[in-house]
Amino acid sequence: MLTQLRERFQPHDRTCLLIQCLLPRFIDVSSSDDIKEVVALYKSDLGPESVIRGEFERWKLKWTAVMMTDRPATAAEAMRNCDALLFPQIHILLQLFLTLPLTSATAERSFSTLRRLKSYLRSTMGQSRLNGLAQMSINHDLSIDAEDVLNELAKKKRRLNFLL
DSSP, X not given: OHHHHHHHHTHHXXXXXXXXXXXXXXXXXXXXXXGHHHHXXXXXXXXXXXXHHHHHHHHHHHHHTSOGGGSOOSHHHHHHTOOTTTOHHHHHHHHHHHXXXXXXXXXXXXXXXXXXXXXXXXXXXXXXXXXXXXXXXXXXXXXXXHHHHHHHHHHXXXXXXXXX
């Protein structure tokens, strides 16, 4: 399993390193040649290379006028500051950057959570219920409104009539 995870995620390491030059904190030391490999990799999602080069130069010009302390440091912040109408190709590249898996820690956490959940008593439950239970355990920090849950359960027909 570890070999499969390594094979799946290691090819993206170089892509993450190369696409990182789009971040405004690192834009001063990068050029449009730095993203050639990334553009070649995602050519089916992007427009012509000449358009991307021009957009990259405009993106660089935009951020060189801003002080280093005021520039976004993360891809999520850069994406929020990237106007999809002015920089459509950069916006797509930032979206791709945000979806690249950096580590396999999330998958490993999910596997260990599933191992804890899958006990003898729960081994008879259906797949959808086990998936829901795993999601609740993995995303335990999300708040759930009890009223919404009751309304959702009330939509389904039950064989038993509950008397209140």
